[in-house]
Amino acid sequence: MSITGAMNAAMSGLRAAARGTELVSNNISNALTESYGRRELALSSMNYGANGGVRIDGTTRHVNEGVLADRRFADAAHQNIQTAVNFFQTLENVTGVAGDSEGLSGRLAAFEQSLITATSRPDAPERLTDTVIDAKRLIEGLVRASNDVQDMRTRADGQIAKEVDTLNTALQQVEQLNKQIITAQARGGSTPGLLDQRQAVLDTIGAIVPINVVPRDNNSVAIYTDGGAVLLDISAATVGFQRQNTVTAYQTIDNGTLSGLTLNGQDLRMSALAGGSLGGQFTVRDTYGVQAQTQLDAIARDLVERFADPALDATRGTGDPGLFTDAGGAFSLIDEVGLSARLSLNAAVDPAAGGEVWRLRDGLAATTPGPAGDAALLNDMRDALDAQRAPASGGFSTGNQSMSDLFSSFSGVLSSTRAGAERDLTFSAARLTEWTDLQLSQGVDTDQELQNLLILEQAYAANARVIQAADDMIETLTRL
Template structure:
């Protein structure tokens, strides 16, 4: 080998060692950076004329695409399940557990006890007032539960709007990165950093809507939701959604009073079973707004209806005519079976027994329609009201099956159903969290190994020192020749 050839080999070796040290340093410094793909320097032998040496072919980004896709789907599933569990926990808190003194079942129990106490001393005004106050507390508990459900639906609607905007921005960014990667790749540049950035954005999209990547030419990718919607293929899809300022019990997607989701102007399904965007954070918000929230409102309304109908029966209170409002009213009037939606938000005690509304508490003893006080020692109506509260009755609506329930047992059945659903969802959440943790750990293990990188860095340093020694030796040889 000539001196020129040796010098050329050593110079190319130095350049390769220096570039290798940069790549390894980048790996170590970004070991915990989300979306970062481990780099490897690709080298090959070079042969130009009589010269050899080392040729730098480029940088290879090492990523297990299958593992990354599985982790992304697991992340979306975990987020979806967590939101569902949080919603059910909120509804359970609104209704309260039986051991909670402010729970709906506890309020009904207090009301029952107040009727019994009042019947034992129907002449005691404070006991009649206590019964009226207990009835008011039951109505307010139902109002609060209904308000809480609609607040959750309203918040879900607002979150959908924010997430759709975020999703549109992310898809546009990915499309732009696709173009940049193609342009830089054609020029022979290193696209690894752009691929890392694109991966981070894809991971965020995957949280909102579970997606799968499809490779395209020149380093580009396409994105499809697991529900089959095309989110990105060449150009980014445009998602549309119109938010509502306030969601009420009357507003539903099926009734066309709430906005649906559109992709490129075409309406798509958003249900949890077959929706085009099912499985992620965005789908979880649609589920709260259009499915879980509606179902919870329906059950609470069924309980409120049952309570109203128990006390507006003329057989219970003989002072009532058919169609008159009883102890519990629909916003002050009698209940209309054709207007059940939102009844739990409108239920209130009859103004005739409420001193705050100009009524008198003695009417809970003598009758809602009584014009004057009767026998102060007559407890028959109070006893009839107590019986109406505890008599088994088949609910006229709601998903309670065909069994007969007292008012308290119906409320207990509702809270029990919510608790069971929450417990089941939390079990799913535990599983999805464990699966996500395992896949994340596997992905990290498949990523940058700091110990391995340091070992590679030591080898690079040795190669650098060896090539530097060759250059030093060539320099000594040339100096010797020059002195001859």
Template sequence: MTISSALSNAMTGLRAAGRNSETISANIANAMTPGYGVRSLDLSSSQIGGVNIDGITRNVNPALLADRGLADAAFNNANDRTIFLKGYEDTLGTPDTANSLSARVAEFESQLITATSRPDAPERLEGVVNAARDLATLISSASNDIQESRSEADRNIGIQVDKLNSSLAGVKELNVQITKTAVLGGDTSALQDNRQALVDEISSIVPVRQIPRDNGQIALYSTGGVILIDGGVAEIEFSPVNQVTPYMTLAGGHLSGLTIDGYPVRTDSARGALGGGSLGAQFEIRDELGVDAQTQLDALSRDLIERFQDPAVDASLAVGDAGLFTDSGIAFDPLNEVGVSERLSINAAVDERQGGEAWRIRDGINAAVQGDVGDSRLLQSLSSTLSAKRVPATGDFGSGAFSAINLVATLTSQLGADRAQAEQSQTFASTQLNELTQLVFAEGVDTDQELQRLLLVEQAYAANARMISAADEMMQTILRL
């Protein structure tokens, strides 16, 4: 080997060591960067001596990343559903908590019994009115919370659709840049990292399958079978509303669904084209969970109103008159049940806050003057109708007959079961996501291994530097002869 070839070999070794140290440093610096794929420098022996730098390889496990993306979507879906159900349950309260729906029905019943024993005591009559008002207020507040959750879900859908469209456009642009860079012989690793980060964002919204295409490009398909990107990009459209009301439903045409490239697609939880992630969960909250919760609460409110507007219970009432509980001050109309829980209130005739008198609880809602202060027959009738078993006219409570407290217990137990099932799904999805995330990190940057590689690179750098120094000394020796 000539001195010049030895010097040339050493120089290529120095360049390779320098490039390798840059690659290792980038790996260590990005050990926790989302979407980052660990790099390794590809080297080979040159036919004329020395070392060739063939390129950089980005080492990732596509199957593992895909499974992690699907797990992320499943967790977001389960988490959003759990948050809604837990929030609704907190509003109604569990039977063992004070101020819960069950507790307020029990308090109303207790106040009626107390007033029955002393119908002449104004404070006991006022206690009945206050308990009835508290019960109506809680139900109305729960209905408002349901609609606010539906409104928030509608807003979230709009935000996520915009983010989805933006991320898909970003993936398309990166596909083009990766192809151009690869054709020119450049390093596409950073571009692929950016693209993977966008794919991870998309996966949290919609579960997708990633399919490799020629020249380093990828295609994305939703698990519901929609082509999101495959050369061209799908255009997803949605029109949010400012406020969702009980009357507004997707089936009724009051709320927007999704269109993809101008064609409407299903958004239900069973067969939604983009279901399974956080976007699907928001549609489920707005169009299924929220609607079902409102329907059940309306059925409960209807049962409560109808119990007390019956002339057989209060002889002062005529057919069509409002009883103790009203639909915004009027009698309940079976053709206007939707949203009745939001409009539930007590009759102004007994409410001192609305100019009424509490003694009408004892003497009749439509009584013009006070009757016998010792007459407890109406109070007994009100107490009896509250505990009487009736078959609910609407709602999903089964075919049995229920007292008011039993109907409330059935509603809250159904809600508790749904919440528990959602939490179970959330726990499973969270565990799966954590395990897959750990596996991704395990196959990512191992800082200990990278530091060991860096030590070897330093040794190689020192050896090549020594070779250059030795060649220089030999050249100096020759020149001095």
């Protein structure tokens, strides 16, 4: 090898060592960056006659696509379950648990105790007033729970709209990144940075909807949902959704008053996008929220019907409302939806509405006070709460239940469902952590990178010594 050839070979070695050192530095600094793929310098030898050297062929990005796909599925499942847990925790905070005086069961117990207290002294106006107050507190609890359920459904509907916007934007970004990667490769440019960006965008999509990422030619990708919908194959699809400003108890996806999803203008089966945070929001809006509203309405109906029994109060006429009313009127069987939000106290006993508390004792339609010591109607009201009857709706047990049993059944099912969802969340979180740790473990190993750095420093020093030796030889030759 000539002196010039040796110097050229050493110079190529210096360039390779410098570029390798840069990659090692990037690897170490991005060791904890989720979407970062470990870089490695691709080298090959070059031989031209007696000359040699090293050629930099590019940068190779290392990512375990199988682990990455499993981590995305785990993330989607975790987001889906987290949405359910948030709903049940919020609903339980509103309706209360056993022993909570501000919960529904606690308010019912307070109303029942007020009736018992009033029965012992029916002549005491303050005891009748307390009974009216506790009856209104019970109503307020049911109204608040119903309103909060619809608020959660409204928020879920709004979150669906936001996630659909994010999904469409991300799909457009992947389409553009595919094109940029193909162009960069055609021009001999470097693509690892673009691949990192695309992985980050795919992770965003994967948290919203479980996806399968399918490789295509020239390092581009196609995206399919786990349910089989094509989100991107060359061109990005457009997911459509119509947001509602306010969701009411009357609105469901089944009766067509709430929007589902479309894909390129065509109706999309919900199962095609099941899982992920988007599917979780749909489940809250269309399943959990509807079920909770149905059960609250069933409880309100049972309460209204117990006190609307014609045998309970002889002063009322046929069809007149009882102590608990549907927005001031009698309850109609065909209008149960949203009853818990319309529940109100009969104005005849409500001083705030011009009524008199003594009508609790003497009858809702009584025109004048009766015997102050007559507790018969108050006793009958208390018995109405304890009467065993089968709930007419709500999906509760078909067995006979008292009013307190019905409230306890609702709270028990809610508590059990919430606890089950939290167990599922714990499992999904552990699974996500394991896959994330595995992904990171197969990414940048800082110890190995530091060893590589030592090797590169030695290579740099060796090539530098070759150049120094060649320079010394040339200098010697020039002095001859």
